[in-house]
Amino acid sequence: MSQIQFDEEFDFISVGSGGGSMVSALVMRAMDKSVVVLEKMPRIGGTTSRSGGVMWIPNNPFMKAEGVDDSYEKSMTYMEATAGQSVDAPGTTKERRSAYVTEGPRMVEFLVKNGIKLQRVASWPDYYDDRPGGSVPGRTIIADLFDTNELGEWRERLEPNFMVIPAYHSEGFKIGLMKSSIQGRLAMLKVGMRIVMAKLTGKRWTTAGGALQGRMLQASLKAGVDMRVNSGVTSFIQDDTGTVKGVVTTKDGKPWRIVARLGVLVNAGGFSHNQEMREKYQPGTSAKWTATPPGNTGEMILEMEKLGAQLAQMNEMVGNQMSIPPGSENQGDGVNLSAVGGQMNITKPHSIIVDQSGVRYMNESGSYMEFCQNMIARNQTVPAIPSWWIVDEKYMQKYMYTGTMPGSKKPQEWYDAGFLKRADTLEGLAAQIDIDPAVMKATVERFNADAKAGKDSLFGRGNRAYDNWLGDFYREDGSHTLGPIEQGPFYAAPMVPGDVGTYGGVVTDVNARVLRADGSVIDGLYATGISTASVMGRIYPGAGSSVGPSFVFGYVAAKHASGAGNSL
Numbered sequence: 001m002s003q004i005q006f007d008e009e010f011d012f013i014s015v016g017s018g019g020g021s022m023v024s025a026l027v028m029r030a031m032d033k034s035v036v037v038l039e040k041m042p043r044i045g046g047t048t049s050r051s052g053g054v055m056w057i058p059n060n061p062f063m064k065a066e067g068v069d070d071s072y073e074k075s076m077t078y079m080e081a082t083a084g085q086s087v088d089a090p091g092t093t094k095e096r097r098s099a100y101v102t103e104g105p106r107m108v109e110f111l112v113k114n115g116i117k118l119q120r121v122a123s124w125p126d127y128y129d130d131r132p133g134g135s136v137p138g139r140t141i142i143a144d145l146f147d148t149n150e151l152g153e154w155r156e157r158l159e160p161n162f163m164v165i166p167a168y169h170s171e172g173f174k175i176g177l178m179k180s181s182i183q184g185r186l187a188m189l190k191v192g193m194r195i196v197m198a199k200l201t202g203k204r205w206t207t208a209g210g211a212l213q214g215r216m217l218q219a220s221l222k223a224g225v226d227m228r229v230n231s232g233v234t235s236f237i238q239d240d241t242g243t244v245k246g247v248v249t250t251k252d253g254k255p256w257r258i259v260a261r262l263g264v265l266v267n268a269g270g271f272s273h274n275q276e277m278r279e280k281y282q283p284g285t286s287a288k289w290t291a292t293p294p295g296n297t298g299e300m301i302l303e304m305e306k307l308g309a310q311l312a313q314m315n316e317m318v319g320n321q322m323s324i325p326p327g328s329e330n331q332g333d334g335v336n337l338s339a340v341g342g343q344m345n346i347t348k349p350h351s352i353i354v355d356q357s358g359v360r361y362m363n364e365s366g367s368y369m370e371f372c373q374n375m376i377a378r379n380q381t382v383p384a385i386p387s388w389w390i391v392d393e394k395y396m397q398k399y400m401y402t403g404t405m406p407g408s409k410k411p412q413e414w415y416d417a418g419f420l421k422r423a424d425t426l427e428g429l430a431a432q433i434d435i436d437p438a439v440m441k442a443t444v445e446r447f448n449a450d451a452k453a454g455k456d457s458l459f460g461r462g463n464r465a466y467d468n469w470l471g472d473f474y475r476e477d478g479s480h481t482l483g484p485i486e487q488g489p490f491y492a493a494p495m496v497p498g499d500v501g502t503y504g505g506v507v508t509d510v511n512a513r514v515l516r517a518d519g520s521v522i523d524g525l526y527a528t529g530i531s532t533a534s535v536m537g538r539i540y541p542g543a544g545s546s547v548g549p550s551f552v553f554g555y556v557a558a559k560h561a562s563g564a565g566n567s568l
């Protein structure tokens with residue numbers, strides 16, 4: 001290190017404050033190593049803190065404890081049937097999939113030992129639960145609600161979560177059905193009581209990703225991790241052999257060179273906000289439709305590419321279908337998911353998606369990533385961006401619509417701006433959106449016949465546990481996701497392929513080390529999260545397939561760099 005000029009020295013540097021870097025920092029502290037987390041934004045936690053905070057961890061210890069069937073073998077079978085089917089996706093080798101399934105449960109145990117309160121979600125089916133090894137109860141883990149007061153002066157520096165009410169996911173899903181079910185109203189009451197109690201006791205609950213990252217931040221500070229905000233990294237420091245020895249950040253407006261004895265981990269998110277990169281890698285998508293926070297500008301992916309790192313799967317994103325009302329596009333801080341129409345809405349009965357010729361072209365209740373892949377693929381042959389989301393009055397009376405309550409009057413400005421269309425007949429609606437009325441009628445009649453028979457003869461919507469899971473799960477007189485569109489007036493609104501993150505980046509090995517195109521390792525450089533080409537390839541096997549890998553490979557990287565082996 002002697003010939004390299006530097007201002008400060010640590011054992012390990014984590015770039016970005018996503019979940020992976022926080023786990024890596026905890027591992028380093030457990031090994032008594034010094035570590036700094038450098039975050040570009042004024043707030044800690046990244047997209048992970050804003051997110052649902054769900055981690056997909058196969059064969060996790062909570063499943064074991066609760067007697068839910070799973071094993072390494074079963075999980076690998078599922079990984080092979082999903083991620084393993086990805087073509088041209090070097091981020092997902094069999095060895096990396098195996099490392100994920102092996103290290104995931106260990107990482108969870110490590111977090112629990114470090115005081116992070118986690119729990120299993122009782123029911124969250126894998127997204128392809130009908131494939132070999134798929135789990136219907138699911139493999140997802142979330143954090144317990146967290147009182148942000150516990151962060152003291154760091155409270156204001158935690159990136160806020162997108163959910164405004166202090167509810168667990170399962171409660172939130174039930175609340176969406178409060179108009180049509182007693183269970184929905186009871187969930188509302190329970191969460192309402194929690195809000196009242198919080199007011200009385202001064203608690204400031206956060207949920208989902210906010211709870212997960214709040215807890216990670218708390219544990220990191222307690223363990224003595226040096227956490228820094230407004231500390232964007234601009235480049236790497238290398239020695240003569242090309243080994244990465246540190247990074248250049250800024251301090252007091254000036255370049256600040258920090259070196260690391262054991263390595264540098266990049267956990268700097270994706271490139272959702274970088275329109276230039278989107279046009280290069282993901283034409284047809286837009287930074288206007290991302291729900292990620294503004295730190296996702298992709299420069300660290302480009303910096304690693306400059307060092308010779310191989311990039312892969314750059315055309316993949318975690319698509320998230322969005323019907324975005326006027327004025328709610330990304331204005332810099334990302335689309336607010338609570339204000340747009342999305343998967344939770346369209347999987348309900350009395351609802352379909354059609355392309356601009358009026359034809360249905362997919363199972364609307366599948367994974368959000370696949371939904372957007374379908375939309376983008378369809379658009380190659382028939383205009384489908386935007387597609388049209390068609391519902392009837394029965395839907396409007398029973399279910400939430402684009403952030404509004406069931407049965408509520410929809411904002412007049414939606415109609416005035418041409419966002420929401422309404423007509424007494426399907427033919428009238430078709431005319432308003434330039435679709436041949438005969439085609440629209442035929443599409444809806446076919447869907448209605450299928451819905452009444454309880455079987456989607458075109459796309460099998462409703463055949464999997466997952467398809468039904470976000471539907472109307474209290475509906476007793478029919479399918480949870482299929483219901484005819486027959487009660488006027490009828491409504492249409494545009495639906496675009498938005499995203500909650502990109503899914504491609506640098507290729508890494510089983511130890512999370514960054515690789516060149518020839519397969520050689522860039523010494524000293526590790527990466528995790530969506531700065532990397534996903535271990536899930538081109539598919540989203542289950543809820544938490546972004547946050548899970550970020551945590552797991554952050555853990556793996558720090559174990560490798562610190563020489564912890566399996567001692568942790």
Ligand SMILES: Cc1cc2nc3c(=O)[nH]c(=O)nc-3n(C[C@H](O)[C@H](O)[C@H](O)COP(=O)(O)OP(=O)(O)OC[C@H]3O[C@@H](n4cnc5c(N)ncnc54)[C@H](O)[C@@H]3O)c2cc1C
Nearest residue numbers: 016018046047048051052054233295501529530544546547
């Ligand atoms: C509303 C919403 C809900 C979601 N729900 C889920 C879910 O429940 N489960 C799931 O798996 N996925 C979910 N996703 C997607 C998921 O949150 C992200 O893909 C994931 O959190 C990315 O994690 P990461 O660790 O790679 O990066 P991040 O958590 O985004 O962290 C990267 C950090 O690096 C910082 N950074 C960037 N560049 C630099 C630089 N040059 N120097 C220093 N710092 C830098 C960024 O500011 C950021 O804070 C959701 C996304 C959204 C928006």
